[in-house]
Amino acid sequence: MNILTVIQARRGSSRLPDKVSLPLAGQPLLVRMVQRVQRATLAGQIVVATTTDAADDALATLCEAHNIDVFRGSPTDLLDRHYQAALAFGPVDAVVKIPSDCPLIDPAVIDRVLGYYIDTAGQFDFVGNLHPATYPDGNDVEVMPLGALATAWREAHRPLEREHTTPFFWENPGHFRLANVAWETGLDYSMSHRFTIDYREDYEFIKAVFDALYPANPAFGLDDILTLLKQRPDIYALNASLAGVNWYRNHLDELKTVAADQTKAI
Structure with missing residues:
Protein backbone atom coordinates (compact mmCIF):
# COMPACT_ATOMS: atom_id res chain seq x y z
CA MET A 1 0.00 0.00 0.00
CA ASN A 2 1.39 3.40 -1.03
CA ILE A 3 0.93 5.78 1.91
CA LEU A 4 1.52 9.53 1.66
CA THR A 5 1.69 11.37 4.99
CA VAL A 6 1.00 15.07 4.54
CA ILE A 7 2.11 17.56 7.18
CA GLN A 8 0.34 20.84 6.49
CA ALA A 9 2.42 23.89 7.44
CA ARG A 10 2.61 27.63 6.92
CA ARG A 11 4.34 30.57 8.52
CA GLY A 12 1.37 32.91 8.71
CA SER A 13 -0.28 31.95 11.99
CA SER A 14 -2.22 34.88 13.46
CA ARG A 15 -2.00 33.63 17.05
CA LEU A 16 1.69 32.67 17.06
CA PRO A 17 3.39 33.90 13.87
CA ASP A 18 5.91 31.54 12.26
CA LYS A 19 5.42 28.97 15.02
CA VAL A 20 6.81 26.19 12.81
CA SER A 21 10.20 27.93 12.79
CA LEU A 22 10.54 28.33 16.56
CA PRO A 23 13.59 26.48 17.93
CA LEU A 24 13.31 23.06 19.56
CA ALA A 25 16.48 21.33 20.68
CA GLY A 26 18.57 23.28 18.20
CA GLN A 27 16.35 22.85 15.13
CA PRO A 28 13.16 24.51 13.84
CA LEU A 29 9.98 23.06 15.30
CA LEU A 30 8.85 21.75 11.90
CA VAL A 31 12.09 19.81 11.44
CA ARG A 32 11.75 18.20 14.87
CA MET A 33 8.16 17.28 14.10
CA VAL A 34 9.03 15.71 10.74
CA GLN A 35 11.72 13.69 12.51
CA ARG A 36 9.09 12.34 14.91
CA VAL A 37 6.74 11.42 12.08
CA GLN A 38 9.63 9.70 10.29
CA ARG A 39 9.93 7.34 13.27
CA ALA A 40 6.50 5.90 12.44
CA THR A 41 7.17 2.70 10.52
CA LEU A 42 3.94 2.87 8.50
CA ALA A 43 3.96 6.56 7.51
CA GLY A 44 5.27 5.87 4.00
CA GLN A 45 6.41 8.92 2.06
CA ILE A 46 6.28 12.12 4.09
CA VAL A 47 5.71 15.53 2.52
CA VAL A 48 5.29 18.99 3.99
CA ALA A 49 2.44 20.75 2.21
CA THR A 50 2.85 24.51 2.47
CA THR A 51 1.33 27.38 0.53
CA THR A 52 2.20 29.30 -2.62
CA ASP A 53 2.39 32.54 -0.62
CA ALA A 54 5.72 34.32 -0.88
CA ALA A 55 5.91 34.27 2.92
CA ASP A 56 6.28 30.49 2.74
CA ASP A 57 9.28 30.59 0.38
CA ALA A 58 11.49 30.36 3.45
CA LEU A 59 9.57 27.30 4.65
CA ALA A 60 10.07 25.55 1.33
CA THR A 61 13.77 26.42 1.46
CA LEU A 62 13.99 25.04 5.01
CA CYS A 63 12.47 21.75 3.91
CA GLU A 64 14.79 21.45 0.95
CA ALA A 65 17.81 22.15 3.17
CA HIS A 66 16.78 19.23 5.41
CA ASN A 67 15.94 16.87 2.51
CA ILE A 68 12.23 17.01 3.32
CA ASP A 69 9.84 16.66 0.39
CA VAL A 70 7.69 19.75 -0.04
CA PHE A 71 4.52 20.58 -1.95
CA ARG A 72 3.08 24.08 -2.41
CA GLY A 73 -0.62 24.66 -2.87
CA SER A 74 -3.64 26.74 -1.92
CA PRO A 75 -3.16 29.03 1.09
CA THR A 76 -6.79 28.64 2.22
CA ASP A 77 -8.21 25.46 0.65
CA LEU A 78 -6.52 22.72 2.67
CA LEU A 79 -8.70 20.02 1.11
CA ASP A 80 -7.39 21.00 -2.30
CA ARG A 81 -3.81 21.22 -0.98
CA HIS A 82 -3.95 17.66 0.36
CA TYR A 83 -5.56 16.30 -2.81
CA GLN A 84 -3.13 18.04 -5.15
CA ALA A 85 -0.18 16.85 -3.03
CA ALA A 86 -1.45 13.29 -3.42
CA LEU A 87 -1.61 13.69 -7.18
CA ALA A 88 1.85 15.25 -7.29
CA PHE A 89 3.46 12.46 -5.26
CA GLY A 90 1.52 9.57 -6.75
CA PRO A 91 0.81 6.79 -7.14
CA VAL A 92 -0.92 7.01 -3.75
CA ASP A 93 -3.38 4.58 -2.22
CA ALA A 94 -4.07 6.52 0.97
CA VAL A 95 -3.35 9.99 2.37
CA VAL A 96 -2.57 10.69 6.03
CA LYS A 97 -3.33 14.16 7.39
CA ILE A 98 -1.20 15.42 10.27
CA PRO A 99 -1.10 19.16 11.08
CA SER A 100 2.23 20.84 11.78
CA ASP A 101 1.06 22.04 15.18
CA CYS A 102 1.68 18.56 16.66
CA PRO A 103 5.44 18.52 17.40
CA LEU A 104 4.98 16.08 20.31
CA ILE A 105 3.03 13.53 18.27
CA ASP A 106 3.90 9.96 19.22
CA PRO A 107 5.03 7.83 16.24
CA ALA A 108 3.38 4.82 17.92
CA VAL A 109 0.02 6.61 17.70
CA ILE A 110 0.55 7.20 13.99
CA ASP A 111 1.35 3.52 13.53
CA ARG A 112 -1.67 2.44 15.57
CA VAL A 113 -4.11 4.44 13.44
CA LEU A 114 -2.40 3.46 10.18
CA GLY A 115 -2.15 -0.15 11.31
CA TYR A 116 -5.89 -0.24 11.87
CA TYR A 117 -6.50 1.25 8.43
CA ILE A 118 -4.16 -1.24 6.74
CA ASP A 119 -5.51 -4.25 8.65
CA THR A 120 -9.07 -3.36 7.59
CA ALA A 121 -8.08 -2.45 4.04
CA GLY A 122 -11.10 -1.61 1.91
CA GLN A 123 -13.59 -1.53 4.79
CA PHE A 124 -13.41 2.20 5.60
CA THR A 165 -9.73 19.15 5.01
CA THR A 166 -11.65 16.34 6.73
CA PRO A 167 -14.99 17.60 8.18
CA PHE A 168 -16.82 16.49 5.04
CA PHE A 169 -15.98 12.91 6.03
CA TRP A 170 -16.95 12.85 9.69
CA GLU A 171 -19.90 15.20 9.21
CA ASN A 172 -21.44 12.74 6.74
CA PRO A 173 -21.49 9.31 8.43
CA GLY A 174 -24.26 8.19 6.10
CA HIS A 175 -22.11 8.89 3.07
CA PHE A 176 -18.75 7.48 4.23
CA ARG A 177 -17.70 4.38 6.15
CA LEU A 178 -15.97 5.81 9.22
CA ALA A 179 -13.80 4.29 11.95
CA ASN A 180 -12.27 5.84 15.05
CA VAL A 181 -9.23 4.56 16.96
CA ALA A 182 -9.44 5.25 20.69
CA TRP A 183 -6.52 5.41 23.11
CA GLU A 184 -5.86 1.85 24.17
CA THR A 185 -5.59 2.86 27.84
CA GLY A 186 -9.32 3.57 27.98
CA LEU A 187 -8.51 7.07 29.24
CA ASP A 188 -9.62 10.35 27.71
CA TYR A 189 -7.05 13.15 27.99
CA SER A 190 -8.27 15.07 24.94
CA MET A 191 -9.64 17.96 26.98
CA SER A 192 -7.11 17.91 29.82
CA HIS A 193 -3.69 17.54 28.17
CA ARG A 194 -2.63 19.92 25.42
CA PHE A 195 0.40 18.90 23.32
CA THR A 196 -0.39 21.14 20.34
CA ILE A 197 0.88 24.64 19.53
CA ASP A 198 -1.20 27.72 18.81
CA TYR A 199 -0.18 30.14 21.53
CA ARG A 200 3.02 31.30 23.25
CA GLU A 201 2.12 29.23 26.33
CA ASP A 202 1.99 26.12 24.13
CA TYR A 203 5.49 26.80 22.85
CA GLU A 204 6.82 27.23 26.38
CA PHE A 205 5.24 23.88 27.30
CA ILE A 206 6.58 22.02 24.25
CA LYS A 207 10.04 23.57 24.63
CA ALA A 208 10.13 22.51 28.29
CA VAL A 209 9.21 18.94 27.34
CA PHE A 210 11.92 18.80 24.66
CA ASP A 211 14.50 20.34 26.99
CA ALA A 212 13.70 17.73 29.64
CA LEU A 213 13.44 14.61 27.45
CA TYR A 214 15.15 15.07 24.09
CA PRO A 215 18.82 15.17 25.12
CA ALA A 216 18.71 11.74 26.78
CA ASN A 217 16.03 10.17 24.57
CA PRO A 218 15.34 11.73 21.14
CA ALA A 219 12.71 9.02 20.55
CA PHE A 220 10.65 9.91 23.63
CA GLY A 221 6.98 9.01 23.38
CA LEU A 222 3.62 9.65 24.96
CA ASP A 223 4.32 7.61 28.09
CA ASP A 224 7.58 9.50 28.65
CA ILE A 225 5.77 12.84 28.41
CA LEU A 226 3.03 11.79 30.82
CA THR A 227 5.60 10.50 33.31
CA LEU A 228 7.47 13.80 33.07
CA LEU A 229 4.29 15.80 33.70
CA LYS A 230 3.56 13.81 36.85
CA GLN A 231 7.09 14.54 38.06
CA ARG A 232 7.03 18.17 36.89
CA PRO A 233 3.56 19.68 37.43
CA ASP A 234 5.15 23.06 36.74
CA ILE A 235 5.58 22.03 33.10
CA TYR A 236 1.99 20.78 32.85
CA ALA A 237 0.81 24.14 34.22
CA LEU A 238 2.50 26.14 31.45
CA ASN A 239 -0.43 25.74 29.05
CA ALA A 240 -3.02 23.96 31.21
CA SER A 241 -5.40 26.91 30.96
CA LEU A 242 -5.64 26.30 27.19
CA ALA A 243 -6.51 22.59 27.42
CA GLY A 244 -9.62 21.92 25.36
CA VAL A 245 -9.31 25.02 23.17
CA ASN A 246 -9.67 24.06 19.50
CA TRP A 247 -11.18 25.33 16.26
CA TYR A 248 -14.55 23.66 16.89
CA ARG A 249 -15.52 26.50 19.23
CA ASN A 250 -15.95 28.85 16.26
CA HIS A 251 -18.23 26.49 14.32
CA LEU A 252 -20.55 24.80 16.81
CA ASP A 253 -23.54 26.23 14.96
CA GLU A 254 -22.35 24.55 11.75
CA LEU A 255 -21.04 21.20 13.01
CA LYS A 256 -23.56 18.37 13.38
CA THR A 257 -21.25 15.84 15.03
CA VAL A 258 -19.36 18.01 17.55
CA ALA A 259 -20.88 18.87 20.94
CA ALA A 260 -20.13 21.89 23.09
CA ASP A 261 -18.26 19.74 25.62
CA GLN A 262 -15.67 18.88 22.95
CA THR A 263 -14.26 22.39 22.87
CA LYS A 264 -13.63 25.36 25.11
CA ALA A 265 -13.66 29.11 24.64
CA ILE A 266 -10.45 30.96 25.35
Missing part, protein backbone atom coordinates in the same frame (compact mmCIF):
# COMPACT_ATOMS: atom_id res chain seq x y z
CA ASP A 125 -13.36 5.50 3.74
CA PHE A 126 -11.91 7.35 6.72
CA VAL A 127 -9.99 6.25 9.82
CA GLY A 128 -8.93 8.75 12.48
CA ASN A 129 -8.49 9.22 16.20
CA LEU A 130 -10.39 12.46 16.74
CA HIS A 131 -14.11 11.60 16.58
CA PRO A 132 -14.33 11.20 19.45
CA ALA A 133 -10.85 12.22 20.56
CA THR A 134 -9.24 10.44 23.51
CA TYR A 135 -5.48 10.94 23.12
CA PRO A 136 -3.85 14.11 24.48
CA ASP A 137 -4.54 16.94 22.04
CA GLY A 138 -1.74 17.05 19.48
CA ASN A 139 -1.71 13.38 18.43
CA ASP A 140 -3.94 13.97 15.40
CA VAL A 141 -3.94 11.27 12.71
CA GLU A 142 -6.53 10.94 9.92
CA VAL A 143 -6.31 8.49 6.99
CA MET A 144 -8.28 8.52 3.74
CA PRO A 145 -8.03 6.37 0.61
CA LEU A 146 -7.32 8.53 -2.41
CA GLY A 147 -10.71 7.76 -3.98
CA ALA A 148 -12.58 8.99 -0.92
CA LEU A 149 -10.40 12.11 -0.76
CA ALA A 150 -11.24 12.77 -4.41
CA THR A 151 -14.95 12.49 -3.58
CA ALA A 152 -14.59 15.02 -0.77
CA TRP A 153 -12.56 17.30 -3.04
CA ARG A 154 -15.38 17.28 -5.62
CA GLU A 155 -18.36 17.48 -3.29
CA ALA A 156 -17.34 19.53 -0.23
CA HIS A 157 -18.42 23.14 -0.55
CA ARG A 158 -18.72 24.69 2.91
CA PRO A 159 -15.75 26.92 3.83
CA LEU A 160 -14.97 24.91 6.99
CA GLU A 161 -14.88 21.71 4.91
CA ARG A 162 -12.31 23.20 2.56
CA GLU A 163 -10.26 24.92 5.28
CA HIS A 164 -10.01 21.94 7.65
Whole structure:
Protein backbone atom coordinates (compact mmCIF):
# COMPACT_ATOMS: atom_id res chain seq x y z
CA MET A 1 0.00 0.00 0.00
CA ASN A 2 1.39 3.40 -1.03
CA ILE A 3 0.93 5.78 1.91
CA LEU A 4 1.52 9.53 1.66
CA THR A 5 1.69 11.37 4.99
CA VAL A 6 1.00 15.07 4.54
CA ILE A 7 2.11 17.56 7.18
CA GLN A 8 0.34 20.84 6.49
CA ALA A 9 2.42 23.89 7.44
CA ARG A 10 2.61 27.63 6.92
CA ARG A 11 4.34 30.57 8.52
CA GLY A 12 1.37 32.91 8.71
CA SER A 13 -0.28 31.95 11.99
CA SER A 14 -2.22 34.88 13.46
CA ARG A 15 -2.00 33.63 17.05
CA LEU A 16 1.69 32.67 17.06
CA PRO A 17 3.39 33.90 13.87
CA ASP A 18 5.91 31.54 12.26
CA LYS A 19 5.42 28.97 15.02
CA VAL A 20 6.81 26.19 12.81
CA SER A 21 10.20 27.93 12.79
CA LEU A 22 10.54 28.33 16.56
CA PRO A 23 13.59 26.48 17.93
CA LEU A 24 13.31 23.06 19.56
CA ALA A 25 16.48 21.33 20.68
CA GLY A 26 18.57 23.28 18.20
CA GLN A 27 16.35 22.85 15.13
CA PRO A 28 13.16 24.51 13.84
CA LEU A 29 9.98 23.06 15.30
CA LEU A 30 8.85 21.75 11.90
CA VAL A 31 12.09 19.81 11.44
CA ARG A 32 11.75 18.20 14.87
CA MET A 33 8.16 17.28 14.10
CA VAL A 34 9.03 15.71 10.74
CA GLN A 35 11.72 13.69 12.51
CA ARG A 36 9.09 12.34 14.91
CA VAL A 37 6.74 11.42 12.08
CA GLN A 38 9.63 9.70 10.29
CA ARG A 39 9.93 7.34 13.27
CA ALA A 40 6.50 5.90 12.44
CA THR A 41 7.17 2.70 10.52
CA LEU A 42 3.94 2.87 8.50
CA ALA A 43 3.96 6.56 7.51
CA GLY A 44 5.27 5.87 4.00
CA GLN A 45 6.41 8.92 2.06
CA ILE A 46 6.28 12.12 4.09
CA VAL A 47 5.71 15.53 2.52
CA VAL A 48 5.29 18.99 3.99
CA ALA A 49 2.44 20.75 2.21
CA THR A 50 2.85 24.51 2.47
CA THR A 51 1.33 27.38 0.53
CA THR A 52 2.20 29.30 -2.62
CA ASP A 53 2.39 32.54 -0.62
CA ALA A 54 5.72 34.32 -0.88
CA ALA A 55 5.91 34.27 2.92
CA ASP A 56 6.28 30.49 2.74
CA ASP A 57 9.28 30.59 0.38
CA ALA A 58 11.49 30.36 3.45
CA LEU A 59 9.57 27.30 4.65
CA ALA A 60 10.07 25.55 1.33
CA THR A 61 13.77 26.42 1.46
CA LEU A 62 13.99 25.04 5.01
CA CYS A 63 12.47 21.75 3.91
CA GLU A 64 14.79 21.45 0.95
CA ALA A 65 17.81 22.15 3.17
CA HIS A 66 16.78 19.23 5.41
CA ASN A 67 15.94 16.87 2.51
CA ILE A 68 12.23 17.01 3.32
CA ASP A 69 9.84 16.66 0.39
CA VAL A 70 7.69 19.75 -0.04
CA PHE A 71 4.52 20.58 -1.95
CA ARG A 72 3.08 24.08 -2.41
CA GLY A 73 -0.62 24.66 -2.87
CA SER A 74 -3.64 26.74 -1.92
CA PRO A 75 -3.16 29.03 1.09
CA THR A 76 -6.79 28.64 2.22
CA ASP A 77 -8.21 25.46 0.65
CA LEU A 78 -6.52 22.72 2.67
CA LEU A 79 -8.70 20.02 1.11
CA ASP A 80 -7.39 21.00 -2.30
CA ARG A 81 -3.81 21.22 -0.98
CA HIS A 82 -3.95 17.66 0.36
CA TYR A 83 -5.56 16.30 -2.81
CA GLN A 84 -3.13 18.04 -5.15
CA ALA A 85 -0.18 16.85 -3.03
CA ALA A 86 -1.45 13.29 -3.42
CA LEU A 87 -1.61 13.69 -7.18
CA ALA A 88 1.85 15.25 -7.29
CA PHE A 89 3.46 12.46 -5.26
CA GLY A 90 1.52 9.57 -6.75
CA PRO A 91 0.81 6.79 -7.14
CA VAL A 92 -0.92 7.01 -3.75
CA ASP A 93 -3.38 4.58 -2.22
CA ALA A 94 -4.07 6.52 0.97
CA VAL A 95 -3.35 9.99 2.37
CA VAL A 96 -2.57 10.69 6.03
CA LYS A 97 -3.33 14.16 7.39
CA ILE A 98 -1.20 15.42 10.27
CA PRO A 99 -1.10 19.16 11.08
CA SER A 100 2.23 20.84 11.78
CA ASP A 101 1.06 22.04 15.18
CA CYS A 102 1.68 18.56 16.66
CA PRO A 103 5.44 18.52 17.40
CA LEU A 104 4.98 16.08 20.31
CA ILE A 105 3.03 13.53 18.27
CA ASP A 106 3.90 9.96 19.22
CA PRO A 107 5.03 7.83 16.24
CA ALA A 108 3.38 4.82 17.92
CA VAL A 109 0.02 6.61 17.70
CA ILE A 110 0.55 7.20 13.99
CA ASP A 111 1.35 3.52 13.53
CA ARG A 112 -1.67 2.44 15.57
CA VAL A 113 -4.11 4.44 13.44
CA LEU A 114 -2.40 3.46 10.18
CA GLY A 115 -2.15 -0.15 11.31
CA TYR A 116 -5.89 -0.24 11.87
CA TYR A 117 -6.50 1.25 8.43
CA ILE A 118 -4.16 -1.24 6.74
CA ASP A 119 -5.51 -4.25 8.65
CA THR A 120 -9.07 -3.36 7.59
CA ALA A 121 -8.08 -2.45 4.04
CA GLY A 122 -11.10 -1.61 1.91
CA GLN A 123 -13.59 -1.53 4.79
CA PHE A 124 -13.41 2.20 5.60
CA ASP A 125 -13.36 5.50 3.74
CA PHE A 126 -11.91 7.35 6.72
CA VAL A 127 -9.99 6.25 9.82
CA GLY A 128 -8.93 8.75 12.48
CA ASN A 129 -8.49 9.22 16.20
CA LEU A 130 -10.39 12.46 16.74
CA HIS A 131 -14.11 11.60 16.58
CA PRO A 132 -14.33 11.20 19.45
CA ALA A 133 -10.85 12.22 20.56
CA THR A 134 -9.24 10.44 23.51
CA TYR A 135 -5.48 10.94 23.12
CA PRO A 136 -3.85 14.11 24.48
CA ASP A 137 -4.54 16.94 22.04
CA GLY A 138 -1.74 17.05 19.48
CA ASN A 139 -1.71 13.38 18.43
CA ASP A 140 -3.94 13.97 15.40
CA VAL A 141 -3.94 11.27 12.71
CA GLU A 142 -6.53 10.94 9.92
CA VAL A 143 -6.31 8.49 6.99
CA MET A 144 -8.28 8.52 3.74
CA PRO A 145 -8.03 6.37 0.61
CA LEU A 146 -7.32 8.53 -2.41
CA GLY A 147 -10.71 7.76 -3.98
CA ALA A 148 -12.58 8.99 -0.92
CA LEU A 149 -10.40 12.11 -0.76
CA ALA A 150 -11.24 12.77 -4.41
CA THR A 151 -14.95 12.49 -3.58
CA ALA A 152 -14.59 15.02 -0.77
CA TRP A 153 -12.56 17.30 -3.04
CA ARG A 154 -15.38 17.28 -5.62
CA GLU A 155 -18.36 17.48 -3.29
CA ALA A 156 -17.34 19.53 -0.23
CA HIS A 157 -18.42 23.14 -0.55
CA ARG A 158 -18.72 24.69 2.91
CA PRO A 159 -15.75 26.92 3.83
CA LEU A 160 -14.97 24.91 6.99
CA GLU A 161 -14.88 21.71 4.91
CA ARG A 162 -12.31 23.20 2.56
CA GLU A 163 -10.26 24.92 5.28
CA HIS A 164 -10.01 21.94 7.65
CA THR A 165 -9.73 19.15 5.01
CA THR A 166 -11.65 16.34 6.73
CA PRO A 167 -14.99 17.60 8.18
CA PHE A 168 -16.82 16.49 5.04
CA PHE A 169 -15.98 12.91 6.03
CA TRP A 170 -16.95 12.85 9.69
CA GLU A 171 -19.90 15.20 9.21
CA ASN A 172 -21.44 12.74 6.74
CA PRO A 173 -21.49 9.31 8.43
CA GLY A 174 -24.26 8.19 6.10
CA HIS A 175 -22.11 8.89 3.07
CA PHE A 176 -18.75 7.48 4.23
CA ARG A 177 -17.70 4.38 6.15
CA LEU A 178 -15.97 5.81 9.22
CA ALA A 179 -13.80 4.29 11.95
CA ASN A 180 -12.27 5.84 15.05
CA VAL A 181 -9.23 4.56 16.96
CA ALA A 182 -9.44 5.25 20.69
CA TRP A 183 -6.52 5.41 23.11
CA GLU A 184 -5.86 1.85 24.17
CA THR A 185 -5.59 2.86 27.84
CA GLY A 186 -9.32 3.57 27.98
CA LEU A 187 -8.51 7.07 29.24
CA ASP A 188 -9.62 10.35 27.71
CA TYR A 189 -7.05 13.15 27.99
CA SER A 190 -8.27 15.07 24.94
CA MET A 191 -9.64 17.96 26.98
CA SER A 192 -7.11 17.91 29.82
CA HIS A 193 -3.69 17.54 28.17
CA ARG A 194 -2.63 19.92 25.42
CA PHE A 195 0.40 18.90 23.32
CA THR A 196 -0.39 21.14 20.34
CA ILE A 197 0.88 24.64 19.53
CA ASP A 198 -1.20 27.72 18.81
CA TYR A 199 -0.18 30.14 21.53
CA ARG A 200 3.02 31.30 23.25
CA GLU A 201 2.12 29.23 26.33
CA ASP A 202 1.99 26.12 24.13
CA TYR A 203 5.49 26.80 22.85
CA GLU A 204 6.82 27.23 26.38
CA PHE A 205 5.24 23.88 27.30
CA ILE A 206 6.58 22.02 24.25
CA LYS A 207 10.04 23.57 24.63
CA ALA A 208 10.13 22.51 28.29
CA VAL A 209 9.21 18.94 27.34
CA PHE A 210 11.92 18.80 24.66
CA ASP A 211 14.50 20.34 26.99
CA ALA A 212 13.70 17.73 29.64
CA LEU A 213 13.44 14.61 27.45
CA TYR A 214 15.15 15.07 24.09
CA PRO A 215 18.82 15.17 25.12
CA ALA A 216 18.71 11.74 26.78
CA ASN A 217 16.03 10.17 24.57
CA PRO A 218 15.34 11.73 21.14
CA ALA A 219 12.71 9.02 20.55
CA PHE A 220 10.65 9.91 23.63
CA GLY A 221 6.98 9.01 23.38
CA LEU A 222 3.62 9.65 24.96
CA ASP A 223 4.32 7.61 28.09
CA ASP A 224 7.58 9.50 28.65
CA ILE A 225 5.77 12.84 28.41
CA LEU A 226 3.03 11.79 30.82
CA THR A 227 5.60 10.50 33.31
CA LEU A 228 7.47 13.80 33.07
CA LEU A 229 4.29 15.80 33.70
CA LYS A 230 3.56 13.81 36.85
CA GLN A 231 7.09 14.54 38.06
CA ARG A 232 7.03 18.17 36.89
CA PRO A 233 3.56 19.68 37.43
CA ASP A 234 5.15 23.06 36.74
CA ILE A 235 5.58 22.03 33.10
CA TYR A 236 1.99 20.78 32.85
CA ALA A 237 0.81 24.14 34.22
CA LEU A 238 2.50 26.14 31.45
CA ASN A 239 -0.43 25.74 29.05
CA ALA A 240 -3.02 23.96 31.21
CA SER A 241 -5.40 26.91 30.96
CA LEU A 242 -5.64 26.30 27.19
CA ALA A 243 -6.51 22.59 27.42
CA GLY A 244 -9.62 21.92 25.36
CA VAL A 245 -9.31 25.02 23.17
CA ASN A 246 -9.67 24.06 19.50
CA TRP A 247 -11.18 25.33 16.26
CA TYR A 248 -14.55 23.66 16.89
CA ARG A 249 -15.52 26.50 19.23
CA ASN A 250 -15.95 28.85 16.26
CA HIS A 251 -18.23 26.49 14.32
CA LEU A 252 -20.55 24.80 16.81
CA ASP A 253 -23.54 26.23 14.96
CA GLU A 254 -22.35 24.55 11.75
CA LEU A 255 -21.04 21.20 13.01
CA LYS A 256 -23.56 18.37 13.38
CA THR A 257 -21.25 15.84 15.03
CA VAL A 258 -19.36 18.01 17.55
CA ALA A 259 -20.88 18.87 20.94
CA ALA A 260 -20.13 21.89 23.09
CA ASP A 261 -18.26 19.74 25.62
CA GLN A 262 -15.67 18.88 22.95
CA THR A 263 -14.26 22.39 22.87
CA LYS A 264 -13.63 25.36 25.11
CA ALA A 265 -13.66 29.11 24.64
CA ILE A 266 -10.45 30.96 25.35
